[in-house]
Amino acid sequence: ISWDASGNPVAVAAGTSGHYLKSQGAGSVPVFAAASAAGLTKLATTTISGTSTGSIEFNSTYITSTYKNYFIKGYMIPITDNRYPKAQFLTSDSAVSTSGYYGYEAAATASSAYNSANTATSITLSPVAIAGNASDEGCAWQIWFNNPLSTDFVTTLNAQMDGFNSSGDHMGCNVSAGANTLEANNGIKLYFDSGNLTADSYLTLYGIAN
DSSP, X not given: OEEOTTSOEXXXXXXXXXXXXXXOXXXXXXXXXXXXXXXXXXXXXXXXXXXXXXXXXXXXXXXOTTOSEEEEEEEEOBSSSSBOEEEEEEETTEEOOOTTOEEXXXXXXXXXXXXXXXXXXXXXXXXXXXXXXXTTOEEEEEEXXXXXXXXXXXXXXXXXXXEEOTTOOEEEEEEEEEESSOSOOOEEEEEESSSOBOTTOEEEEEEEOO
């Protein structure tokens, strides 16, 4: 039993087993509803099929109001040896390369190598050339893409990068970055500082349940 806006008792229909009673606001009868699923929802995977592509982008097709935050993971190998992984945010589905738009800090996990900037045109996701171009080299990407569509909070990025350089040596780094401008960013571009990507390089985008 519930009550309507006039204070009269009304019956609430029996719900499905496992559902919870959800308020619909003042004056509306509550209903039983399924709880939102926790964790990650896979939205898209982009796999490079040739060697003429220099980046992978996830745009407004996938970055929507359904999720506040996103997770990206995958593996990419550059055509050119010993490259630095990079990122830019999209506005109106175009990558932003304005001077001073980004700030970032990137630190290697096994050395004192460190890189930072607060007036950058892109985000450099490693302080060292982390990715070689052999089949057993390249770079694993794990990126948290936070609040991209918010107009209350700036867009930020946190990343853990694991790579193998041209000598086959493992290199890791942690990154914090963000936009210096408060605006909605409806996508992200991921690439290396020079050259294209090898075939079968891929990234997968997940929405994180709110």
